[in-house]
Amino acid sequence: MRLRASTPPVGERLDKADPVRDMFAEIAPKYDLLNRVLSLGVDQGWRRAATREALLLHPKRVLDVATGTADFALELKRAAPDAEVIGCDFVPQMLEIGRQKAAARGLDVQLEEGDALNLPYEDASFDVVTCAFGFRNFADYKRGLAEFHRVLRPNGRLVILEFPPPPRGAFGALFRFYFRHVLPTIGRLVSGSVGAYTYLPASVMAFPEPARLADMMLASGFRARYRLLTFGVAALHVGQKV
Numbered sequence: 649m650r651l652r653a654s655t656p657p658v659g660e661r662l663d664k665a666d667p668v669r670d671m672f673a674e675i676a677p678k679y680d681l682l683n684r685v686l687s688l689g690v691d692q693g694w695r696r697a698a699t700r701e702a703l704l705l706h707p708k709r710v711l712d713v714a715t716g717t718a719d720f721a722l723e724l725k726r727a728a729p730d731a732e733v734i735g736c737d738f739v740p741q742m743l744e745i746g747r748q749k750a751a752a753r754g755l756d757v758q759l760e761e762g763d764a765l766n767l768p769y770e771d772a773s774f775d776v777v778t779c780a781f782g783f784r785n786f787a788d789y790k791r792g793l794a795e796f797h798r799v800l801r802p803n804g805r806l807v808i809l810e811f812p813p814p815p816r817g818a819f820g821a822l823f824r825f826y827f828r829h830v831l832p833t834i835g836r837l838v839s840g841s842v843g844a845y846t847y848l849p850a851s852v853m854a855f856p857e858p859a860r861l862a863d864m865m866l867a868s869g870f871r872a873r874y875r876l877l878t879f880g881v882a883a884l885h886v887g888q889k890v
């Protein structure tokens with residue numbers, strides 16, 4: 649396997665999209681395994697919590713943006729079999745793995761190629777938009793929120809799951825050590841990618857604090873609230889289009 653020498657830039661950078669796309673294409677075959685190992689399986693619990701928020705008002709049409717290998721989209725479909733669930737991502741290699749998982753589980757989700765910053769969907773065409781661990785990778789957060797807002801129907805719901813900068817205090821210190829030292833080593837050994845699991849902690853450190861993301865949602869036309877999960881390792885933001 650080719651070893652990536654450099655990591656994509658972090659934060660909001662216009663030159664980010666291509667390196668992010670290349671990185672996910674490279675790690676796609678190992679992405680699910682690494683998620684389970686690096687989060688000790690906790691990531692699936694976060695997606696289930698996000699699914700409960702997403703399905704609270706019994707949506708008919710749900711879009712999972714930056715769906716990757718479709719874990720969130722599949723969980724949404726499993727929990728709401730009557731809803732139409734569409735997942736979209738700009739890396740075909742991730743989507744292909746998602747399609748294999750959907751077929752193996754007998755879950756009918758549509759997985760389509762598309763850029764979150766220019767979504768290939770009509771205005772007001774979804775009841776719910778979700779995005780798990782994808783938003784942080786966007787080159788332009790405001791543009792991403794504007795696209796979520798555009799494709800949601802009035803009063804539609806937005807659910808964003810992300811890694812905020814690690815919490816403070818003793819747990820935060822321990823987590824930072826794990827994040828900076830242990831995670832990149834395991835990530836490199838399992839995925840063969842030098843950059844991807846250095847990018848992960850660096851991009852998390854550069855991401856806005858949860859209150860700041862809630863403010864950005866507000867400024868983009870959402871009512872917004874959030875709660876922290878697992879001592880602040882993850883944050884679940886819920887918005888309502890106004």
Ligand SMILES: C[S@@+](CC[C@H](N)C(=O)[O-])C[C@H]1O[C@@H](n2cnc3c(N)ncnc32)[C@H](O)[C@@H]1O
Nearest residue numbers: 672714715716737738739763764780781782785
């Ligand atoms: C960390 S993975 C998360 C995948 C999935 N949502 C999950 O919960 O496991 C991030 C995904 O975001 C996608 N992504 C990043 N920027 C994107 C963009 N501008 N448009 C579409 N997908 C994007 C990547 O291709 C990758 O599949």
